Amino acid sequence: MVALALLSSTAAYAEPSASxxxxxxxxxxxxxKAFADGDFKSxxxxxxxxxxxxxxxxxGLGVMRTEEKLxxxxxxxxxxxxxxxxxxxxxxxxxxxxxxxxxxxxxxSIEPKIASITVxxxxxxxxxxxxxxxxxxxxxxxxxxxxxKQHVVV
Numbered sequence: 001m002v003a004l005a006l007l008s009s010t011a012a013y014a015e016p017s018a019s020x021x022x023x024x025x026x027x028x029x030x031x032x033k034a035f036a037d038g039d040f041k042s043x044x045x046x047x048x049x050x051x052x053x054x055x056x057x058x059x060g061l062g063v064m065r066t067e068e069k070l071x072x073x074x075x076x077x078x079x080x081x082x083x084x085x086x087x088x089x090x091x092x093x094x095x096x097x098x099x100x101x102x103x104x105x106x107x108x109s110i111e112p113k114i115a116s117i118t119v120x121x122x123x124x125x126x127x128x129x130x131x132x133x134x135x136x137x138x139x140x141x142x143x144x145x146x147x148x149k150q151h152v153v154v
Contacts, residue, residue, distance in 0.1 A: 016053055024053040031062055040069045057083045057099035064103060073114050074149055080107035116147045 016024065031046035047062035060083040067076035083103035088096075119132050132144040139148070 020053050024050040024059065027053070028059065028062065031066075035062070035066060035069075040066050044070065055086065057086055057096040057103065060086070061099040061102060064106060068106065068110065073110050077107050077110040077114065080104070080110070114149050116149050118147045119144055 027046045027050035031043045031050065034040070034043035034046060044063065044066040047059065047066055051059035051063050053059075060079055064076050064079040064083065067073075067079060080103040083100060084107070086100075088100070117134070119134075130141070130144075132139045132141075134148060
């Protein structure tokens, strides 16, 4: 029998078990192969799975690199910043230290590439309500009037 519990955050989980770690290693292997083959969509799914299990700078780095390849610059920068917020362990492995440095470098290099759009409305009749949605996300009137960072502008 398999029991599932849905939690709102991976932080609620204890240290990954041996089975978790083995699963994450398999996901990383599949992700690295898909990435090398140029199948970034599959790579991202596997990297995200491994990162959800382990939550390490190295697993986040795979997510970040793949999001950048897919043009998801806002998400890639957000992941880079998230990597920087992962508490460093006193005995942190060199690959995790390197991942932190690469994430910081990538976050800085992505920032100027992220498009910003401003929605300007003119000649709206008094009493008319305007709805603004970007990438399927409905924005409140208070938020819609400010420049919006977007990875895709259609």
